Amino acid sequence: MIPVLIPSLPETDAIVPYLRRIDQSHIYSNYGPLSRAFTETLCRFVSERADGAPVAATITGSGTTAIELALRYRIAGRKGRLCLMPAYTFVATAHAAVNVGLEPFFADVDPETLALTPAIAARALAAAGGDVAAVVVVSPYGAPIDVAAWEAFETAHGIPVVFDAAAATLNLHRVGAQPICVSLHATKALGIGEGGAILTTDTDLVAQTTAMTGFGFSASSRVSEVRGGNYRISEYAAAVGLAVFDGLEARIQQLRDASLAYVAGFERIGVRMQPGFGRDWLTMTITALFEPGTADAVTAGFDADGIQWRRWYGTGCQAHPAFATCRHDGLAGTAAAAASAIGVPFFPAITPAQIDAVCGSVERSLAAR
Ligand SMILES: Cc1ncc(COP(=O)(O)O)c(C=O)c1O
Incomplete structure (x- = not known):
């Protein structure tokens, strides 16, 4: 039998040096040193492979919750109860929309590229009848996304775009202000077990969604400035992530x-x-x-x-x-x-x-x- 997929993450010996740092720091979660180092390494990696723009990131517990938080940020204060998205995607995209109070409106895809296009999305917007709060654009199986085309779409239609680029962490040729949500699940080319990230040049988006990952607390307070929950990763997950970058x-x-x-x-x-x-x-x-x-x-x-x-x-x-x-x-x-x-x-x-x-x-x- 040839299996369709065998996930592989760093082996124990590669992770141990990072685990020893946890033993010494006694910091196990709450944006500790390994989590911060992992975030910086991921941002540098994506920046270098994209067009060099300074990328910032919010790290989340999964790709699904990255989409949820990005959507929550982008629909704040907006009307509309529908979330336009391609029907051809992993079902997590639809769950994420419903989890932030939106109802999916499914658009078609181009069967040549398997992707939603701005033209198909414009047609679907008209069919949905003016009740669309956001569009989620999916990178099918990690294919690069045409960020410039979707920036033009957002400008033309005034509807926020969020990218579900779950499998595309290695393939981001451009990162702009629109949030790009990736999955760090074990089955991804850059996987750490469970995890996700929102990548963007919009530092306000990162500050707000990072607050959402920790009960809506801003960096220096224990006051919930925005609605949130617990969407953080532990230092153990960050240890695996740093070992992933080593190899x-x-x-x-x-x-x-x-x-x-x-x-x-x-x-x-x-x-x-x-x-x-x-x-x-x-x-x-x-x-x-x-x-x-x-x-x-x-x-x-x-x-x-x-x-x-x-x-x-x-x-x-x-x-x-x-x-x-x-x-x-x-x-x-x-x-x-x-x-x-x-x-x-x-x-x-x-x-x-x-x-x-x-x-x-x-x-x-x-x-x-
Ligand atoms: C297109 C797409 N969106 C979202 C997800 C969800 O990511 P996660 O499993 O990290 O929540 C996946 C996972 O495979 C995916 O393929």
Whole structure:
């Protein structure tokens, strides 16, 4: 059996030096020294890979709560009860909106890129009928986001945009004031177990959402200035995070080599992947895009060959009973995306032979049709 994903985090020995610092400081949470060091390291990493803008971050307990806090900040004082978002996303996006009192309105996606576009969002805004408080733009499986296009969208429509870029921490080419929410879950290319972050150049947003992570207290007081809760990470999570950065360059190289092997293997047999994947950006949930009517034969072949696969976003959020009554503007592109996009085995230690086995299985299934 070739598994679809094997998460891997730093091993014990790499974490121990940071754990010893906790033993000495006796600080276990509440924005302690390791948490602050992790936040600074993450900001520097993202800044350097983006356009050099000084990125600030709010660290949260998960990617889902990062989206919640970013939304809560951006809808404060605004009218509207709907949150426009693509139906084709992991269901966490929809939960986050509901958790801050909004109701998802599902928009379609472009089946070529699997992403919501400003044009599709503008059409959905009109269909929603003027009751939209915010738009959540999702980076499908970590694909880079066109921040400039969404800044123009926000200016044109006057509706705040929040990015759910859960899997895109390695792929942020630009960071602006609009909050970019990432997940640091173990299954992500940059994972620490559980965690999330809001990345932005807006320091007021970071000050307010950081306060929200600790009961709404501002840095120097025990007075709740804003509504909040406990969304912090512990020093133990930050210890893992610092160890992750120690090994990150080597891990990125490993991911890049395996990704390029997949790109070459699928190119050889004429199978598409997400635009730019492998050459321009990396992820842990690698998705191949099959032509209409062919994916079922490929997945049957995978089952017969002992190759695990997954439709990581299922058939869209509207298919979940919890969100079945949410409105949408027609989801033909979502159905096409869900039918075509199949997650194939991928993990840092995947071998060339395993990648050959996956591509060979696809080639045989397509030839037998
Ligand atoms: C698109 C998307 N949004 C949100 C999340 C939620 O992140 P977390 O599991 O860290 O809460 C995920 C997690 O996989 C995701 O893929």
